[in-house]
Amino acid sequence: MVSSEAAPFAKTGGLADVVGALPSALSAHGDEVAAVIPRYESIDLKGMRRVWDPLTVSLGPARFDTTIYLAPEAYPLYLVDCPPLYQRKGFYGEAGVDYPDNHIRFAVFVRAALGVARFLFRTEVFHCHDWQAGLLPVYLRTTFAGDPTYMGVKTLFTIHNLGYQGLFPRTALAEAAVDPAVYRPDGIEFFGRVSYIKGGISYADALNTVSPTYAREIQTPEYGFGLDGALRSRANALSGILNGVDYREWNPETDPHLPARYSADDLSGKRICKEQLLAEFDLPPGAVDAPLIGIVSRFTRQKGMDLIAEIVGEIVAEGFCMVALGTGEPEYEEFFRRMAAEYPDKIGVRIGFDNGLAHRIEGGADLFLMPSRYEPAGLNQMYSLRYGTVPVVRATGGLDDTIDEGTGFKFVDYSGRALAAAIREARSVYTDRASWTAMMLRGMSKDFSWTRSAAAYSALYRDLLGRT
Structure with missing residues (x-):
């Protein structure tokens, strides 16, 4: 899984809860899952193990040396450390203003995630989350199309919120070392700009959203944020899988934050x-x-x-x-x-x-x-x-x-x-x-536990790989 957030390390919303809980739930279905996130300033490296240093990412003439850390989690969770890019007070910006180099920050991030898959955790499916991971399917279809490391590897792109699209000026293409051939209406061009989320929509092998109704809604002008046409064109590849709840944390019978516990048997x-x-x-x-x-x-x-x-x-x-x-x-x-x-x-x-x-x-x-x-x-x-x-x-x-x-x-x-x-x-x-x-x-x-949702994701992975 490639995501900009994962609980408990980095969280601004529901994306982090999904990436924090889904890998463990998938293990019950026999799936081996790893996750990759950036190492932000707020993430303490204490207890983490440095597993690859340096992992160099080149975007044209620009070179970024990253270090990969492994967190002591129940599943492999890798952190991409690159202080010039991620050692900042915010994840995406400060005081309501996005960082002007976010197109580079998350291009480097997904290229480092590809490196993790090359050197540390060989994968069959890249599960990419939201615009911050939207370039990964683009790179696989272009820059790395002939790379034997990724031969047969599939991509799933999950849209958690279509309202956040990763929009940048056209100059971002060269700065992120993206093949200019993808700058077209059926690629990542969006009204004269570059859209990272559209990269995921256009180039991933499969798409999903985090509820069945939202999967239908985003194909309409009312909820599509200008991408409803692109989504309708990929309707056959789009599905909705409802997010789950971690009842280990959210349960009034055991919740340590409550002044009194209660249950359906005793309210x-x-x-x-x-x-x-x-x-x-x-x-x-x-x-x-x-x-x-x-x-x-x-x-x-x-x-x-x-x-x-x-x-x-x-x-x-x-x-x-x-x-x-x-x-x-x-x-x-x-x-x-x-x-x-x-x-x-x-x-x-x-x-x-x-x-x-x-x-x-x-x-x-x-x-x-x-x-x-x-x-x-x-x-x-x-x-x-x-x-x-x-x-x-x-x-x-x-x-x-x-x-x-x-x-x-x-x-x-x-x-x-x-x-x-x-x-x-x-x-x-x-x-x-x-x-x-x-x-x-x-x-x-x-019961909205992750059990049912994880089963649906596991089935989707297997379908992508041509397995039952």
Whole structure:
């Protein structure tokens, strides 16, 4: 697997969770899996073993000496160390601005990953994730097309979020040593620019996304970000495999972050979690009987923050309380701060990342809100089900695939009115404790573990290799 992130070493979102969990799940199917990620400044090399030094990458006249480290994981996880490229405060940029040399940083990364496959871990399938690995299939089809090391090797390109495309000026072709012949509409050209994600789409042997519904959505103009035509042209090679959940980490029966454990057989601990969560956000103890909405999200328009801003006042006026954790666009961070100041007895907010608090929100909230404009897979709605925290979601992508009328509430129209109607519907069920508890228990019984998803990926690898 070739990825810019893998939990627990480097994480900004769901991509890291997938690459961190899927290799171990695949081992149950007899697959030998290794992963390659960059060694960012935040990754401590303590306990890691240097296994190749130097691994030199040449991009035209430019030369980059990389060092390959092996992490002490259950599966081989290699890190590409190149301080001039990766020893920076951010993974992709700082203060909301991308690094101007990202086209070189991730060209070097995938060329180093090819080197890992040449010298350290001979592979049959390169599983490439998102735009940061999009050049690997391009290089295999061009620069390394006649290299016997990669003869018969197949590529799978997974799209975790089509909204992030790796777009660069045409000059990136020469600087990344990419064959200029691929700069065409059915290659990596995208409205006069170079698109790394389009490289993966155009040249990988197979494509997939992280939910069946998202695989269909991205072939439409509404969700295709200008690439719907390219994706429709490869529809026969495109599938959707739902992300899984690591229940070793997300399980209210064993979660060390919760003040009290609970299960489907004994829900009493959930009320304790709610009481403690209210206290953690300085909300009054009397709010324990009001329906509590939880949010753990990036504060962006993609995540539906504009809809929440539209209706939060009326929802609070109807008796709901809300706790929110996240970071994102400055206007929405400021919005949540303002709401917390305006409704100090109803709304609690933390701006930042706090894994423990994310667990406690899942454990203590009654409802979990995900009104996304689009959502390739989503994980929090699946966490919420296991924690008996009923999801209220927009019917898009993985949210639509995982939530049904028996386990949560969905709305279709992207509007504040539709979101408010879904929340009010949830309130009507919440007041009937027997019906609410039944809905909680149905959600807690759902199984979205990696077992099923890993089986689908394993079958896809075998299909690529002509095996059954």
